[in-house]
Amino acid sequence: MTTAAPTARTPTRTLLVDAIRPLSDVDAWNRLLAWINPLWSANEIRARVVRRTEESADTLSLWLRPNRHWRGHRAGQHVVLGVEIDGVLCRRVFSLSNSPRSGELLRLTIQRQAGGGVTDWLHRHARVGLIVGLSAADGDFVLPDPAPQRLLLIAGGSGITPMMAMLQQLADQAFAGEIFLLQLCRRTDQRLFAGELADLAQRLPGLSVHVHASAGSGRLAAERIPELVPDPASFHTMLCGPESLMNDVATLWAGLGLAAQLDMERFAAPRPPSLPGPEKTIQAAESEHMFTQFPGLTLLEAAEAAGLKPSFGCRAGLCRTCLCLKRSGTTRNLLTGLSSTRPDEWIQLCVSVAESDLELSL
Amino acid sequence: MTHKTQLTAEQLDSLAGELDALRTEVTASLGERDARHIRRMVRRAQGSAIAGRGLLMFGFDPISWVVGVFALAHAKILENMEIGHNVMHGQYDWMNDPSLSSQTYDWDIVCAREHWINSHNVEHHNHTNILGKDHDYGYGMLRLTREQRWSPATLLQPLWYLLLAIYFQWGVAIHDIKLGRFFKGRMSRKELKQRSRPFVRKATRQLFKDYVFFPALAFWQWPRVLLGNLCANLIRNLWTNAIIFCGHFTEDAQTFSRSETKNETRGQWYLRQIQGSSNLEGGRWFHVLSGHLSHQIEHHLFPDMPAPRYAEIAPRVREICQRYGIHYNSAGFWSQYFSVLKRIFVHAWPTRRRTAVANAA
Missing domain, CATH: 3.40.50.80 (Nucleotide-binding domain of ferredoxin-NADP reductase (FNR) module)
Structure with missing residues (x-):
């Protein structure tokens, strides 16, 4: 099983990297490395589950040993965990529940959520030896430095x-x-x-x-x-x-x-307002699709409703898997509340709404 | 030659209903099995490419050269057909794996992905076999039916076809630039330059890889590698060309006019996809090496369904066709390919248009 790290791939490729393909094909190297050792990867953080402890009837902790790409975390930060469930790469954000001491295992504490999904799958299938993908630790929810008294x-x-x-x-x-x-x-x-x-x-x-x-x-x-x-x-x-x-x-x-x-x-992204407003027309340039964003939908949901299948991860504005180039138009980021009119800007579809008609590189 | 089936509006609706239900059923059952298949194909193509390039680079004898050429050709065929073509159709988008996403995948061929997606996924798959709208019908250079215009140059079309087969990847690559429009004066030089940009970029990359970079890595063995890469690309071209030509140009594959396909219903669209496509019969390896285009009918009904599923649903599609009296065009490779060649030769001559018959009908 391959579990790609839930990080968005960099869109800009240098000419040189392009020129020496397939030798510069990171995915190909990763496949080779994973074939030798499932923890090995040229750029992805992968981790092996080394212990599983039950914290309560519906909560467990997984102790993970990450590969050498793990760059540590600050207490309070979260990671995006990626696992493959029935062929589908699924991602979900979890806070690390232990402090960052060098050489120590990482601990994720996972409460089983109703309605299946990643947490349910982990409760049923996470065993010692399972390989999972991780993002780098991220988030601003950390103690102020120095810590207040x-x-x-x-x-x-x-x-x-x-x-x-x-x-x-x-x-x-x-x-x-x-x-x-x-x-x-x-x-x-x-x-x-x-x-x-x-x-x-x-x-x-x-x-x-x-x-x-x-x-x-x-x-x-x-x-x-x-x-x-x-x-x-x-x-x-x-x-x-x-x-x-x-x-x-x-x-x-x-x-x-x-x-x-x-x-x-916050782990759940704020919902876009469902106030009645004018519909926005979005042009998906690559697939030559046009779709409409109705109030109350994020751009990701609107694209999916139109039959497009953009990559997505956490759907909460954290993992940046759904990053998409906005060629023109105004979008608002629901997390920051900020609007941007800049052309050729990378936006996160899962937490963005259109404020004008848009052209997206989708 | 068989004739087009005419169905009533009710029959067309129920045909569409049955096919939609089939799609829904398969979509709901997608899972680990399909993911395992495509990953296995990716590994197989990669392994084959490493073996092929390795043998070409480090071998000394003619046998390792021949094996290397076929290993590399095998890798390119698998990558182009079973992986690239299918991934870019979005067949594996549901896996949410960025390396298998139709939004980003790029294949080992001179055709730029953006050109392919427009000319193939958008134009060819929607306007399949509609003369004047499906630019893949004859690729703007071959006359395959009486309804197409004849000119004296058409007499030479067996030769054009041979050249197209040999340089097939280049034919595919420049297809979406639409040079015809430029020559007819309907495209400015500036627009031409802009349209060809992805092609130029991609072609440079591919040429550099196969004819500069890998030969250079082999030092004094460079002629061996260069010639090997050339032959591998040639084998891939001939094979993909033969498979693709069997998809829509066999004897019983129907063509359609703009007027008869105006305001098509879903049922009519499905019916046209079935009647405009033809299947090839063969073993499992054959289906895989053809990228499951041997199940062209199923592929045209459901272009974004993971390809190995075509083989599974084929008996059911055939049964549905039988019930509605639709000809299910399926035969072995040689008989289908021979009928394609026959068409190329027959229509090189000024065969008469069938307009009178069409009007009578």
Whole structure:
């Protein structure tokens, strides 16, 4: 099985590289290398699953040993994991749940999502020895440097994973400041990393963990967080969890004037507004297709609805697999909210919407 | 020669329904098996190319040269037909593998991918065998039916055909530039230059690879490598040409006029694809080496279905055709190819147009 690394290929090829094909054909070299050793690759990060541990009934951790292309990560960052499921290369973003210590294994903690997909497949098929593709670590959800003396970590469900990496890193650095971890889960038996957090508490004297299970005491309204946390304004807040929780907390923090002290990690791309608006006509130049983008669809969805099959990965604006050259027109990036009119610009189809008629190199 | 089948509107609708259902069924069942097939083909082509180029470069004797030539020709045939052609049709796009994506794949032939996708996927597959619209019908140089115009130069078309077969990759490569328009004064020099740019780039790359770079890597053995590459390209040209000509130019492959295909329904489109195409019978190896174009009928019905599936659905397509009374044009390679050659020779002469008959019908 080949598991290409979920990175977008560079579109610009130098003349020289072109001239000495097939000797410069990276895919061909990778096939040869993988034939000798499935971990070997000329440019792709591949990793072998060396341990699998069950964290709860629906969550497992995979311990990975990456090949030499792995360049390390910062606590809180994520990777795109690529596996081949029934012939289809599928990718999904996961936070690394351990701190970056050199020579150590990487840990991904994966909650099984309803409706099949990558997480479900991993729960059923991930065994020791499985080879997976990885992207380089990415993301800005990392602790400020130097770490603030008072940290508030709000983790909903599997949103605890990047926090575990951060806590490990802080413990490694013998962090002496105060850490308030608010861990939200549905039921207490679904709470992740209880044992590990107890161990960390030994090494981090300032760590206090507050667990809230919604099954017992109802969903925690964001407004109640300031009651649990004394003086939230004195904390730097890191937030990761379900979309609704993040939106609620972000709104509340903005209301308290604390937006600058809040970092958060989103895995789901924001949806394009479905307000009625004029349809945009998109010309896919390479395939000579025309299609229409209706409000409420991303460019990727609109292209797929028109029968085109652009490559895609995480569909959340992270992995850049769906990168596409926009030849002309105005697009808006849903992640950044920024519009761009620049011609010949690379855009991520999965998080872009058209603001004018477009010509895409599709 | 068989005649075109006429179906009622209801029959055409139900034909389209049956074929659509067949496509849906196969699409839903795509999976690991298909992925394994194409990956195996890629490995086989790569291995064969390494073996071929290695033997040409490092061998000393004539036997290793001949084996090397055939290994390289085999690699190029597999890569062009079973991999390149099919991948660029988007047959494996569902795998989401960037190295097998129709958006980026480029093949080992002088024809630029953007030219191919336009002239083949867009024009030929939509306008199959419509005279004047399908530029692949006779490639603008051969007269294969009475309906095409005759000129004295047509008398020499067996010779033109021989040249086309030998230089087939070049014929394919310049096809989409549409030189005919330039010679008729319907294209400016500037537009011609612009249209030929992808071709020039690709051809330079291919020529450099086969006739400069790899020979140079062999030092004093360069004549051996250069000649070997030339022969491998020639074998590939002759083979692909023979297979491709059997696809639409056999005796029973029908042609269509612009007027009879105006406002086609889905059913009429399917019917034309079946009647304009012809299949070749042979073993599994033969189908693979023809890129499954031996299942031309199935390929024209479902151009983006992974090719090995054509062999699986062929009995069902044949059964559907039988029920609707549509001629399912299928025979062995030699008999089909002979009927193509016959057409080339027969229509070199000023055969009369059938317009009178068509009007009577």
